[in-house]
Every structure is written in C-alpha cells, then in structure tokens.
Amino acid sequence: MKPAIALEGISKSFPGVKALSDVSLALYPGSVTALIGENGAGKSTLVKILTGIYQPDEGTISVGDQEAHFPTALAAARAGVTAIHQETVLFDELSVAENIFLGHAPRNRFGLIDWKKLNADARALLSRAGADLDPTIRLRDLGIAKKHLVAIARALSIDAQVVIMDEPTAALSHKEIHELYALVERLKADGKAILFISHKFDEIFRIADRYTVFRDGTMVDEGLIADVSQDELVRLMVGRAVGSVYPKKDVAIGEPVLTVSGYRHPTEFEDINFELRRGEILGFYGLVGAGRSEFMQSLIGVTRPSAGAVRLDGEVLVIRSPSEAIRAGIVYVPEERGRQGAIIGLPIFQNVTLPSLSRTSRSGFLKLANEFALAREYTTRLDLRAASLDQDVGTLSGGNQQKVVIAKWLATKPKVIILDEPTKGIDIGSKAAVHAFMSELAAQGLSVIMVSSEIPEIMGMSDRVIVMREGRIAGRFERAELTAEKLVRAAAGIQEAA
Amino acid sequence: MMANILRNRELLLVGAIAVLLALITWRFPPFVAPANLGRVYNDTSILIILALGQMAVILTRCIDLSMAANLALSGMVAAMLNAAFPGLPIPLIILAAVALGTLLGMINGALVWKLDIPPIVVTLGTLTIYRGLIFLLSGGKWINAHQMSDAFKALPRDELFGFPVLSWLSLVMIALVFLLMSRTALGRAFYAVGGNPHAAVYTGIDVGRTRFSAYCISGALAGLSGYLWVSRYAVAYVDIAAGFELDIIAACVIGGISIAGGIGTVAGAVLGALFLGVIKNALPVINISPFAQLAISGMVIIVAVAVNARAERRKGRVILRKAEAV
C-alpha cells in the first residue's frame, strides 16, 4: 500500500536538545498508527513538523509521490494534513464557529466573510464531532471538555487525508472518549490516515492498527499492534521493564490530620465534609469539571469559600492565601502545569526552591549553595532529566516539567500534600516514579490527596476514594470495595442498578 | 455578531456620554444644539481616526506609542511639500502623507515582526526618532498658515451636505475599519493574534505578519491624520500633537479595548474617542478652570478602566446546578 504521507530522515534540534534525529515514518490510508514514547521523546515535535509549525533541520516530507514543504500551518492544511494538538489551541474571545473556521472561513462574492454560511457549516461539523453546541456562543463560556470537542470539529473542518491526534483523550471524560473512538473508526472507514499519540495503553490496543515507538528522539521500533504485547511496548519505550506502575505500599493509617467540614462556595461546590488521616492516600475522582480543583484551591486560599472549617491536627485553621497554607503544612500541586505550576523563565533550581526560600536563605538573603543542594535532593529522587540545574524549566519536556513542579512542593516538607492530576500527560516511566514517591511519602506518615480523572490511577493508588459530581460529594469508597463501575456510576450520577 | 457589536460595554458608554451631555446642558444649554454637537464631532474626528488605528494595533496585543510622532512627521512633510510646490494637487499631497505614514508604520511593524522586539520598546524608540526627524527635516522651523496654499487649508473645512469634509472622512474611515474588522480574514486575524498568539500560529495565521499589517494600518491612519491636523490647524512644527499618543490610548481604553489584546470593537473605539472629545470641548464652555482639565481626564480614565474591568470580570464557571438557575 502506498503511504498517504511519508517522512524521511527528519531531524530537529532546539538549543541544547536534539528533539528528533533521523526519524522516518509512514502513515497509510485507512489505518491508525499509534505513536508512543516517553515524555520528551519528540512526539509533539514531530506533530508540529507535520503541521508546519516547526521546520525540520533535515529530512523530507512527501505527500503522495511529491515532496512537500510546510512553511506554515496553512500550507500543511492545504496539503491535507490536520491535527488535534496536545494543548488546546483555541481563542476564548471568539465564537465557537469562528474557532472552527478561523483562517479558512467561507466568503461571499465580495470576498467578505459569510457569517451565515459559517455558522451553518460549523453546526454541521459540531454534530459530526458529537457535540451539540450553539456555534455562535463565545468559546470562553464552554467547559474544557467541550472546548476539546471544538478543537476536534476544527480538525474536521479541513478536508484532510491525514489526521493527527496528540493525546486527544487527556482532557475528555468517559462519555466523550467513547464518542472519540467512534469518530476515529469513521475516519478510518473514510480512508483517512491517522496518527494517534497516547500514553494510555488500553486505548492504543483498542483502536490502533500499527505502532511506532520513539525514544530520545529516534525511532526504535515499528510494526503491527497485533504482533506486540503491552510489556514489549513498555520495554521498547523506556528501554527497560517497568515494574509496577501502581506501587502502592500498605501503610498503617493513623489519626485524622486534616478535617474539612461544611465547606461551600456560592457557585462552585457545597457540603464538602471529610477527614484525611496520617499515611493515607485519599483519591478524589470525578469527571473533568466536577469542581475538584476549585475545591482544592479554596482549601489553600486561592479562592475564598463562603462557609466551612478546616482543622489541621485538631487545630482550627484559617487559610487566606497559599503562603499561609504552605506555612501550615498544606501544599497543592496544581493541575495546570504551564499556568499555575512551572515558572518556565526561571531555572530549575529557582523553581524548586521558590516556596522554600525561607529555609534556604538567611534573614532574607539568598544562599545559592543551599538552593542547589535542596533542588538536587528532590530532583534526583524524582529522576529528573536535565542538562543542568541552571537550565530554564521552559526548555524541559512536559513530563520533566511536571517532575520539577512536584519536587518544588515536596521540598517544602508538608504534612498534607494535594496532587491535582499529578501524572496528567506524563509517560509511564515517570508515572511509576511519581507513584512510587507518593507511596513512599505516605509510608513516612505524610497524608496525600490525589485528584485524578484516571480510573486505573485512582484504583491503583488510593486508600479511600471520594467521588465528586457537580460540586458535591457523590460517593465515598474504601479501597476494598472499589470497582471501576461504581466510580463511573457515582461520577456520572447514574443510579445503582437495582 | 450583532450581539457582539453592542455588548453592554458600548451601551454603557453611550449612557455615560448621554449623562455627560445632560450635565453639560444643565450648565450651558447651547452645547447640545445640533450644530454644536456637529462641531464637537468634527473636532474629535482626528482622534477617532487615530483611535481606529491604535485599536487595530492593540487588538494584536501590541501598542503604538509613535502614532502622534508619525502624524507630526507626515503632517510636516505634507506641509513642506505644499509650501515648496504650491501647485501640487491636494490629493497627491494626501497620498504622500498616507504613504509616508504607512512607511513609518511598516518600520514599526517590521521591527516587531522580524526582530521580535517588544512593541512598546519599538514604538518608544521610533517615537523619539520620528520626532527628531521632523526637526532634522525642517531645521526646527515652523510652517505657518501663510506658507500653505488655500486649497491645502480648505479641504478639511469644505462642507458636503452641511458637514465638513473632515467629519465625512472620519465616518468613511469608521465604515472601512468596521468592514475590515468584521468581514475580512485580516480583521479576524487581529482578534485571533491578540486573543491567543500561540494558538494563532497553530491556526496558520502568521502572527508577525498580522501585527505588521496592524502597524501599517495605524501608520496609514496616522499619515492621513497628519495632513488633516496640519491643514486644520494651519501650522506644522516639531511638537504638533505632542503627547497625543496618550489621548489615543486613553480613547481606546475608555472604549473598552483590552490592553491585553483580542477584545474590543470599532464602536467602542469611536465612543471612547467621542467621550474624550465631549469632555475636552465641554470643559472650557462650562467654565471649569482650564487647570482642572488634566485632573478630570485622569479621573475619567481611571473610572473607565475600573468600570470596564467590572464588566469584563468573568462570571466564573458555575459548577453547582442550583447556582446556575439563579
């Protein structure tokens, strides 16, 4: 079969990093190719080269029989390549319809934008992507999952032969994920060539026909999914066997450390009551947008609740700002790494020590040696990959940035740590490392709240689980009684089958 | 789209202007005579044209501090052309001013686009350079009314259907910019680039080129205003419109154009400029000490941003169903 698009000998360097070296890849019509690799393996870089956002240093792209050059995203779209990118790249202030058609809006005979046709076309595309949305509302009024559907509709709006999806399910909830799978099937049936990037092995085995594995910017293997096992893929990807991804230790659970009672907020959540005990990992499950992050952020003083009380070690605590939370020993590892977590313009060591400056400094004056020591201690434990501790965090891959962010809050030596989607978008090796560390912390007597939308992670790591739905607690489960079905039902508000 | 055009911010401004007019009328009734309102509009025309250009730039998350200097330089060149060749047809002179203005805008745009220098730095630099060029070009000398031809001075004053050409010109510019913003790919690209420059790249929009175009537009409008200013006030010298860049930005801000880019409408820019224009014209006639003018415009700007920020404040996503119903 002739490939729809083929890459030959592609290399791409960034200052200090060779992101891709001599990579070749072919995508075939009517077939789904899964691209897997650790964080920073170069997957998204390849996507960006395919869509004209980056230019390769070396190598050729050919579409059909012809060599192609994609100097801009528009050129790639014209050549029939479309992508759903890892980050949602949309415009909050523009309408849904315009987000879908920006850059290729239908025109009337004077060459002016034809708003009527644009809205009608958008409506059609949205329903194809499985979203019944009013195309004229502004994007910012949508939830994150809906936004992602708009991104999918946008990708569909380009009549492409090649469709690329870079971790498309990371921000979607259960229901939408299944609709996405159906969409992939339909595209496949239409004879499109599909490149599917994911860290979730279950979905790879479910929808992919072929696989390609990247490691450190090179291609290490490719073949048919049918010929390979999950363990084999993991070994190819990481270069070694990964033991357990969920290395949960059995810990003797102690007395209550954190007690939350009657927490409420006028618009976001209400009636939140629970206890967190020493050595416990308390999972918070829910669909994306259930209000977990909002609640956690009010716990550390980013937003103010309208009522409720918090006790830490039995003492009533009033927290008005994150700095007070950190001093009290409650830390929050935020979900949005780019916006709330990493300070990408500062070096690694300064990121790590930022919340702990009072410990590394003397009477307000910086002590660099202490900072480097602290940063080294925690980054090494999380197996960070970097050229130096003085490197800007922005130059690290997503997964490595996440490690810096986690290291930063662990370095404050908290009593309670809240991790919001701690392994979102990070590869299986790093995930195992984060989980192992989490488990070790619990064993040392730290109390952990882990917010996650991934059922395997919740089930693998939690001692207890609280499920939230639309701002309220919708269920509580002990580890022993956990099943995936119970979690999904509670989160979606479906009554127990009688 | 229609809903976007008249979001409540613009209505709010219309209301504010109405209240302002009512207050002025109470102190000085003749102010709201149609003829006088026409005169106020005419007097604000140049500010409106400039605010339209600044709006294009601000939408793309840039800023043009050099507009007033550009105006002065283009105006000076127009005046010098006229003084040196009194026979030169006026349309040609206008064309020259617009072309020069565009060129100066292109320089700003190119520096922002090709060298990635932050817009505020670029235009801070070119602001002094353009002013300096006027000095070098004119030797610091003034071009006075008697050195300008009558046709040169007459154009903005000539009346068409009872309104001066200057007013008509600004109306035409408003219409053109409105079409550009709402119905062309470039106009929408301004919003996209300012709203989320990163995403714009993924959409195939060339962020640099779009910003460059915005600067061309602001430059062209500044060039046009250069001629209008010089011919209307019948004088050209180094310092004309000095400090006017801040008025232009203030008009945009009052009109609800977000300094962070991506948000704003043509109606907002026009109303913002009119609001300032009414205040400027009214203070002298209602006998408020000329010394109080500055403080009053300062207060107005502060109140306007505070009000806009309130209107802008996200409602916050509502997760609780119950709350949503309220």
Added chain:
Amino acid sequence: ENKKIALVVKALGIGFFEAANKGAQEAAKELGDVEVIYTGPTTTTAEGQIEVINSLIAQKVDAIAVSTNDTDALVPALKKAMDRGIKVISWDSGVAKDGRLMHLNPSSSPLIGNMIIKLAADNLPEGGDVAVLSATATSTNQNTWIAEMKKVQGNYKGINVVATVYGDDLADKSYRETQGLIQSYPNLKAIIAPTSVGIVAAAQAVTDAGKIGQINVTGLGLPSEMAGHVKSGASKSFAIWNPIDLGYSATMVAYDLINGAEAKPGAELKMGRMGAVKLDDNNEGAMADPFVYDAKNVEEFAKIF
C-alpha cells in the same frame, strides 16, 4: 581668541527667536571677535534649558543671554554660571533677579500691557467683551503683560475682559481654547493674544468659525505669520517689537559686560546701533515701544521677519 556668547532661547524653531538670532549674528559680525552660540531646548521646558546651560558652563563660554521658560527654576544653574565667571543676562522673558546681571526688556511691560488692550479698544468704539489667550500658564512675560493690562483696564470704558485661557504656545491647543471662547461668550468682540503662536491660532479659529468681522484678533505677533490674517480681516492690527533688534541688543549688552562694564542700577550699557540702555533699580532695562502693524504696513515687514 574669540569671545563666546550663547543666545539661549525658549525653544528652537520659533520664528521670533530665529529672527533674534539674525540680530545676534549681525552684532557678532559687527564686533568681529565674537562667536554666537544659538541654542535652546526643543520643547519649552525649564529642565531642558538647564541642561543646555550646564553644557555651556562646561564649554566655558564668556556670556549667556537667555530668554527663560521659567523665572525661578533657572536661577541656581545661572548662579553657578556666574560663579564660574560667566556674564549672564536675560532678555525677552526674564530670570529672577538673583540669576542674572541684568534683564533686557523688549519694551517696558506697562507699555505692552497698555498697548495690547488699546489695540482691542481702538476697534471697539462702543466697548464689548474681550478675552485673553495667553501662552503657558508659567511664562513670565505674558503673565506680566496681562497683569499690567489689567491695571489699566479701567481707562478703557466699556471694555470688559471676560476670560483668560492658556494655549500653552501650542497651535492646536490655542485653536481649541479659542473655539471654547467663541462658544462660551457669544458676545465676544475681540481676542487678545500676547503670544506669536496664540495669535495665529486664534485668527485661524475665528476664520473657521466664520466670525471674521465680528471678532477681532489682536495682540503680539510676527508680521510674516500674520500677514494673511490681516488681509482676510481676522486681525485688524497687532503689535510687536523688532526681534532682530532685540537679539542684536542682547548680544551687544553681553559683550559690553564681558569687556568689564558693570550692571548696576543707573548704569548705561552699550547696544551698538541701538544706542544704550539704562538700568532701573531692578537692573532691568527696556528697549522701545512696540510697533503696530496693520493692513497698511504688514506686507512690507512680512518680508523681514
């Protein structure tokens, strides 16, 4: 060795001062051993003039003749200049007494104050409302003249000064202020603008408002800039002293001081072809009456300055 005399003006590029420079150059040529440095800030600020004066001190000029933007602010800098042996005089717009050896008034302030209101009154036999359009609120000479004008206002029956506004010596601001005046005072009969920038802008605004014949613009202006407006009738007459003579005299006086003349009350300082100036108790001296220009003579003088 040439003597260096610096002629510091309010701002470069203003026609009046360019003309004064002509006079200074004429004096330099006449004297032979004098080099005139014509300089000033590009905007009318005191800080700008101080920077200029500091660099003149560094160049060790022999004399500084300044027309100031601010009576008081320049005093410390000029004192420093005098401490370093530089002869400092002010002309046109004066520096406070401590900051200069003498001040050369283009004409005496009472004469000017009287002249500007007389110009307005002469064309208003029945009296009426008049308004003043001044330069910046901080400029010394305009403020003095207006004060003097107000003193003699009573001598002109029926003339009613209704307002004083400031155009900051900016053409556009002056234009707008004039528009405001026309609006607020429907019975306005004359506008007095004792500033060369303001008078032109006011005449233009009156022309644009279609009020030629109803409102007469008068005050102090340059013939070359006012010729058109006199012709159109927007201005019936205006006055000015000769800036060339002023620049010439300032240079001559500075030269006299360099050569050892002393500036003290009662002293007479030499001014070449202009004769001599006698200093009063404030060490100030005045040149001559302002000269009136109207339709009969303006064309002739427009060719000169």
Added chain:
Amino acid sequence: MAETHLTPRHIPDRLEGRSARLLKSWESLLLVVACLIFLGNSLASPYFLDPWNLSDATFNFTEKAMIAFAMALVIISGEIDLSVASIIALASTAMGYAVQLGFDTPALVVIGLSVGLLCGAINGLLITGLGLPSIVVTIGTMSLFRGLSFIILGDQAFTGYPDSFSWFGQGYVWWVFSFEFTLFVSLAVVYGVVLHKTNFGRAVYAIGNNQTAALFSGIRVARIKFILFLLTGLMAGLASICLTSRLGSTRPSIALGWELEVVTMVVLGGVNILGGSGTIPGVVLAALIMGMVTFGFGLLNVPGIVMSIFIGLLLISVIALPILWRRARQRLAH
C-alpha cells in the same frame, strides 16, 4: 540524552562558569557601548574630561536614575508605572505649599517623601486591589496627579525654599561628588542587593515570569506588587526633593515627559519590558550612557532632539543587535 536510564543521572549545577556567563551578558555589551561613548566624547570635545564638568553632567541623569531603579523592579514584576513624573510634580507642589506655610527643610523632606508614598499607594491599590492593568491605571494617575498640581498652582509658582533645602540638589558631599550622585551610587547598591541577593528580589522575578504560579508557590503577589508601587512612589518623591532643590522653585510642568525617559533608561538597561528579567547593573550602565550622550552632544551644542534620535536608535539597536547576532550565529552553525 544518550546516557542510559538505569541509574539516576548526576545533573550539574551549572554548565558555564561565572566568567563565561558574565561575558555573554547584556551588561558587558552595555559596558562596551558606554566605553565607546566615553572615548568618543573625550575625543570630540576638549571640555569633556574635566572632573567638574563631569560632575555637572551627572545631574542629567541622577534624578531619573533613582526612579529607574524602582521602575526596573516594577517592570521586572510585569507591571509599569507611567505616573512617576506626575508624582514628582505633585510632591514638589506639596513641598512648595508647605514652604508658604512656613515649614522648614526636615518637614519638607518628610512631606515630599510622604506624597510620593501616598501616590504610590494609590497606584498600588488600584492595581493590586482592583486588579486593573497598570499601564492604563498609571496613564490615568499620570493625568490626575499632575492635574492636581495644576489645580493647586494654576499659573503660579512656589518659590522661597529655605537655603538649607538647596543642599539636596546643589550640595556636594566631597570634592566633585554631589549629594545627588552619592545618593545615586548608594541607591544602586541597595537596589542591586535587594533585587539580586534577597528573597524579595527572587519573588519579583518569579512574579514577572508567572504571576499565577508565583501565587500558588506561596508568594504574596499582591503585597509585593503593592510594595513595588510604593517604592516607585517613594523614589519619585526623593527625585522630587532633589529636582525641586536644584530648581529652587515649583511649577506644575516640572519634570514633564520624564516617565518615558525613565522607562527608556530601564529598557536600555536590559530589563525585559514584558517582565521577568533584567538587572540593576544594566540600569546603572544605561543611566551613565544616557547621561554621557546628553552631555557629550550638549558640549557640541547639538539640539536635544537630535540626542533623542540617538537614544531612540540606541534603544532599538542595542536590543536588535543581540537578536541579529544570535541569528547570524545560528545560520553559520548550520
């Protein structure tokens, strides 16, 4: 990247030594520019290399530089304060008013500084309290503060400052070193230490790079920004004392247009106008450069506006050159 993943890797602290980093820095570029200008000035005018003349020349920049230090911190934190020149005017007006009421020098100093602080507090409250964009707020307060001066003073001037007051703008600490210059040097040291050697300075950088992440990291963003605006207000008050003392009088138009010169100085000093990076030594060098350019051109009687063309070109080219240089190197590398 080629290393195996089996053992935890050792990550070095830094890749480059101190001298290599210093050599590549913006400050070294500025130092070269400063030396060139110094050399050029010495060659162009025989009057330049005279200690007293150089001392006089420092007055061209010391007052602006005081504000520039605080402004640098504000800009690094991602904000801007365009109202500084108007704060000077208002503080000066308040001092002038106090003189009329018979207050003496110590009281005047207190008044000048307090008005500066008060104005800074107003800016800070509007910006951190109401969350308004600083560029717009300070464009507003810029008109407001100076407008208040105009209302108080109108066409009048305040004079009659006590003799002892003149020391701040005209006095000398030792030999040719004026009080202002000495103050400039001390403030440079203080601000340098605060920005580069303290937790506070680190927090300023963090805020400028990512305000939200800084907040989540336990930095009291609003408080620090408020302090920064207080500081610019205070520095403007200090500059107002020096300038008023130097002029010996107050008019509402005092220090007109200085805000842009101060911002130019800060940006020329290598502070990223978008926030997040910049150093105090850079600002010091920029102040010296601007002072020398003004003075050097002044000695040649070049009109001020030509100097500003030069400063404008310098501003753009000093920022453009490293970018062009980096590009050229990359092109060569390939």
